[in-house]
Amino acid sequence: MDATEFRRRGKEMVDLIADYLENIEQRTVYPDVEPGYLRSLIPEEAPEEPDTYEDVVKDIERVIMPGVTHWHSPYFYAYFPTANSFPAMLADMLSGAIGCIGFSWAASPACTELETVMMDWLGKMLKLPEDFIAGTHGQGGGVIQGTASEATLVALLAARCRAVRMILASDPQRPETGITSKLVAYSSDQAHCSVERAGMIAGVRMKKIPTEQSDKYAVQGETLRRMIQEDKAAGLIPFYFCATLGTTPSCAFDHITELGHVSGPALYVSKIWMHIDAAYAGSSFICPEFRPLLNGIEFADSFNFNAHKWLLVNFDCSTMWVKKRSDLIGAFKMDPLYLKHDHQDVHSVCSTNPNPLIPLCLILSPTLPHPTAPSTSPYRTLSPPVPHTTSQHWQIPLGRRFRSLKMWFVFRMYGLKGLQDYIRKHVELAKEFESLVRADQRFEISADVVLGLVCFRLKGSNEVNETLLKRINNGRKIHLVPCLLSGQFVLRFALCARTTESRHIREAWQLITQLAEEVMQELPH
Amino acid sequence: MDATEFRRRGKEMVDLIADYLENIEQRTVYPDVEPGYLRSLIPEEAPEEPDTYEDVVKDIERVIMPGVTHWHSPYFYAYFPTANSFPAMLADMLSGAIGCIGFSWAASPACTELETVMMDWLGKMLKLPEDFIAGTHGQGGGVIQGTASEATLVALLAARCRAVRMILASDPQRPETGITSKLVAYSSDQAHCSVERAGMIAGVRMKKIPTEQSDKYAVQGETLRRMIQEDKAAGLIPFYFCATLGTTPSCAFDHITELGHVSGPALYVSKIWMHIDAAYAGSSFICPEFRPLLNGIEFADSFNFNAHKWLLVNFDCSTMWVKKRSDLIGAFKMDPLYLKHDHQDVHSVCSTNPNPLIPLCLILSPTLPHPTAPSTSPYRTLSPPVPHTTSQHWQIPLGRRFRSLKMWFVFRMYGLKGLQDYIRKHVELAKEFESLVRADQRFEISADVVLGLVCFRLKGSNEVNETLLKRINNGRKIHLVPCLLSGQFVLRFALCARTTESRHIREAWQLITQLAEEVMQELPH
The missing domain is CATH 1.20.1340.10 (dopa decarboxylase, N-terminal domain)
Structure with a gap:
């Protein structure tokens, strides 16, 4: 062709x-x-x-x-939304045609630079603290990851590296394996499964913090504090906490200000890294009325949400910010001698990287002179992180598409107001669905409706609700998935499509009540 | 819009x-x-x-x-090629419009199923052993990863898990931290930097095997055997070896048959996992004349190359095969109780996964009943891997685009013959460039030209070659990047664009010789 x-x-x-x-x-x-x-x-x-x-x-x-x-x-109405907008599709076509692999500034300067500036634009839309904005001199900034799972893992790896280094700095004789085997990370029992998986990949303990319905499934500061104290008493080293804003099951919100006071103070040998996973809810923070949900962000070391979920930027575009780029850069850095030569030898090709958040793959580095004796520790062989050098890897893949074009097209073609309108429309539709549920005595709402997710169920057994859901999905006219909240089988109604209108909601509700009637007549109560 | x-x-x-x-x-x-x-x-x-x-x-x-x-x-002519074809762009437009997130079979059956079949198609084009083909009953099969870096890491994590389990099986009292701290992985000193980084992420030792110019930069079986023996004698546990077919600096090939005999036999407490990274060269194996370079694949546990480099399938499409899916599935598996409930509770939604290689993200799983006591070990809590259940995560991200559409469009619009012609054209052009270099007494060829990469230099100092490269890139008419081979600064001329013709090669050579003349006149010899 x-x-x-x-x-x-x-x-x-x-x-x-x-x-x-x-x-x-x-x-x-x-x-x-x-x-x-x-x-x-x-x-x-x-x-x-x-x-x-x-x-x-x-x-x-x-x-x-x-x-x-x-x-x-x-x-x-299943899972959570994934974005699909015409401006994003146009930008993606262009990205495919340019087809550069943005693993370094030199590999396509526009790819690296537009990403840095778009992440600043979005950070400002979210009113992130100045610390997270790269600007021209900031120590923090944003980068596009593929998925929230990757962001969680990257943050965990950076936290692991920082913790080991801090401990080695105060106790250089301590054997490293004795450190990593004592590290312990925490997340809510409502956190996404990818958080637990990140712990498995990094080879560290990941403890789940129990939550209660009465606390709206939010992690309580007191619970976290107690777990940390017990673990410390048992000789473990708490080093990472992943807070969730908008959990997958019920869109619950951890109170990050309260949790920040627990994880923040340098009470412990190693400071605890707080990562915030707001995969779904993050997009809503561009609306002033939802921004308070992000209060406490100043306690976080890193923050991530999926613009590809609810912000009209097609998959993949998982936006992540850190307060100190050097924390991340350090986690992926190699032997300094090797680095030094890289910098020196490929300078003419790679130039300086204006955004240390973008991985700069020196794909030729393996040939540069380095000691044949292998470095056996990623921690001991590292010099302190130096920003703005040419080897700042900090994502799992090295290659990357020109994804910021999608953000640029979408932000410009919708404008901030257009994006806010879009978020608000979904929330209104969720409220409309909630009121339909509440008006029907046979049903109950299972969790606060804060954004575009409604958790509801038939009053009655799990069996009757499972049967109802099966009937709904087998009908194939609408599609929902379930969750379990405090042992109860719950139906999740998530506003997903860009084109969903009030009439679709009412039609869905009519179908659900009709099937509920059938199920209730068939099943014994 | x-x-x-x-x-x-x-x-x-x-x-x-x-x-x-x-x-x-x-x-x-x-x-x-x-x-x-x-x-x-x-x-x-x-x-x-x-x-x-x-x-x-x-x-x-x-x-x-x-x-x-x-x-x-x-x-x-820099780095290595990245694919860009019209059929792939058309397929990618469609993929963007469908915009499904293929984290499970149910999330879009076509996305999971087309991927499985396309990976079989490609595996057959490469004449992979039957073990690597999923078919309808195979134990192996292929999956699309984002990049070769991810594939290397996934293989390493699977190998780590398998090694720890095998050792625990024979010595259940042995403390786990005592195992992971003794694990040692190997790769060539010519391997891509992402291999070393995978070791850092997984928290295991990664040793570089020295190679020599006289051996054409291939890892020698004897060297690997000696390193393994020395490490064993020192109480370490060799568990992973990453072979490279077509290294980044000079497109060198490890002899995997010879290496397979070293890493294969169960001489060691844990069998050594052999992963083959053929990121660039892999595409050429669809031509019978280049297929012998892959001989020995039968010794490998996993194999990966980037179809998005040289097979006309736009980024990202890194194709990975494994011999035993269960090895990978196990590495990312969760607590069995938790799993059992997942399977049971979401069965109606997720159904059976016909391809356990595709990650099935039970995004609702965190809400399913599980002991609040956290599992602290990813190894001890695992039941033996069971294929064809609903929780087979085995890539880093959970979300994924409908990437197999690109393979389908490209394979059908080019046909196997069209793809072979494309590979052969690049190799011919590389040979043409090589003969231009060889005909000029001032230059020398620095490594065998096997595929589409020519490593060459001016006879003389590194300085003169660095100056020449700088002059070439500053002229901005052509673009090349360097490498160092045995301490020599070398220019890499990689055939990259789909539309490169003989006239471009000759034009490039004319420019290079003209600049070389200038440089040689200016610089003292």
Whole structure:
């Protein structure tokens, strides 16, 4: 396919996409296929000779669409939203065409620089403390990660490195393995499963802090304080706490001011790193009325949310800020001798990196002179972190797309007001759904409705609610997923699609009540 | 922007992209900007009210393009290629519009299933042993990772988990920290820096195996064997070896058959996991004449290359296969009680996962009943891995785009033959460049030219070569990066753009020789 054919096929694809999104309501939101459905629909091997483009396009409806869960249907209320906007799609097309791999400033200066400035724009929209803004001289700043899971892990790795270094600084004779095996991290029992998984990857203990319905599933400062004290008494070293703003099950909010007072003070051998995961809720903080939920951010070392969830910037765009870039840079830094040579030898190619938050992959570094004796410790061999050198890796992948173009297009085409309107519309629709539930005596609301998520259930057994949900999803007209809150099976109704309107909410509610009636008639109470 | 406006703007963007790529030769390949250039060109904050689309588009030329390194210019010979093809761009547009997040089968069955089948297609194109093909009953299979760095890390984490479990199985009383602190991994001193970084992230020793110019920078079996023996004698536990096929500096190849005999036998307490990183070279193995470079793959536990480098599938698409899915699944698995409940409770929502290689994020799992007492060990609390259950996480991020659409479009629109032709054309052009260099007595070739990379230098000092490279890049007509091989400063000429032709090679060579003449006249020998 050459550029001439691409002009034609690209325009057809634009129409196909517009048709798909304009008519998405008419599709079954949740696909009716069995596992393994696709394999039998296509050949077992790639073709030797090219297929025609017409055949490929035909197969979109024949092979792909029957197995698609339509996340952007206004009848999709499962999980949390993922963004889908036209400006973001246009920017992504451009990003694909430029197709640079932004692992260093030199690899495409615009890619690194636009990201730094867009993260500042967004940080200002969120009214983040000055500490988190890179500006031209700040010590903090933002970077785009792929997902919140990556951000949680990166923060944990940086915290691990900082803790080990602080302890080694005060007690240089202490064996390192004796330190890492004593480290302990904390998160809410409501935290996303990726937080626990980050602990597994980093090889450190991760303790779950129990929460209660009566506390609205928020971690209590007193509980955290007690756990820390007990662990300290048992000889462990608390070093990391992941707070959640807007949990996955019920959109609960930890009180980070209270928790900051627990984790902040230098009562402990190593200061505790507070990371804030606001994956879903973070977008709402651009509205002044929701910004108080972020109060206490000044106690955090790092903060992350997924602009690709609720801020109209298509996946992936997980926005992360840190207060001190050097904390992160240090965690991924190599042997200083090796570094020194890198800097010296590739200076002409790589130049200076204006944003140390962007990983600068010196892909040629393995060939630079270094001692053949391996460094066996990532901690002892490190010099103190130096910002603005050429080797600041601090994300898991080294390659990266030109993702900030999506932020730039979206912020400019919506404007701050347009984005705020969008958030508010979803919250209003959630409130509307909440009032429909509350008006029906057979149902109950299971958690405060703060943003765009409504947790509700039939008054009665878990069984009746499980049956109801199964009936809803098997009907395939709307799609919801459940959660368990304090042992109760709960239905989650999350506002997801950009195009959801009041009529969709009412239609969904009508369907739910109709199915509830059937279920209640069938099942014994 | 609504669908109607998107139809118009999308078509304009298609033309903009086609114009950009058709005329890319006329742009300066390597941008002439200073660090920080972009910040002053745009406002300090996002606009309150929307900008016009015309203004946004105008800014592409005003703000972005001056800072872009044009990776797809036929004058770009730096790093390694990154893919850029029209079919991949069309597929990516569709992927963006569908915009599903494929963290589970249910979240979009087509996304999970097409990926499994496309990885089988590609595995067959590479003639991978049957062990690595998922098929309908295989124990192995493939998955798309974001980058080779992620694949290296995932393999390392799986190896760490397997080693600890094997040792615990034979010696249950042994303290775990005593195991992990003794683990030792190996890679070539020519390996990509991300391998060393994976060791830092996982918190294990990573030793570099020295290589020699006389061995063509390949790791020698004898060297690896000796290091393993010495480490064992010192009480360490060798558990992971990362072989490289096509190193970043000089495209050198480890002899994996020889190394497999070293790392394979169960001579050691824990079997050594062999991971093969063929990030760049892997694409060439679809040609029968290059496939022998992969001989010995049967000894590997995991294998990875970047289809997004040289196989015309736009970034990101890093293709990874494993022989035993259960090894990977186990590495990210949670507490079995918790798992059991997940499986039970969300079965109706998530159904069975036909491909355990695709991470199934039970985003609701944290709310399911589990003991509040935290599990402190990822190893002891695990039951033996069970394939085909609903909780097989095995990549770092949980969310994922519908990336297999790009593979599907590219494989079908090029056909296997078209892809082979493309690889062969680049190799031929590299050979042509090599012969130009060899015909000039002032220059020398620094490493065997096997695929699309030519390492060369002026006979003489490092200084003269550094000066030459600086002159080349400052001229901005072509773009190259250097490497050091055995202490010698070497210029790397990598075939990168899809549209590079013989005339570009000759033009580049003419420029290089002209600048070399200048440099040699200026500098004292």
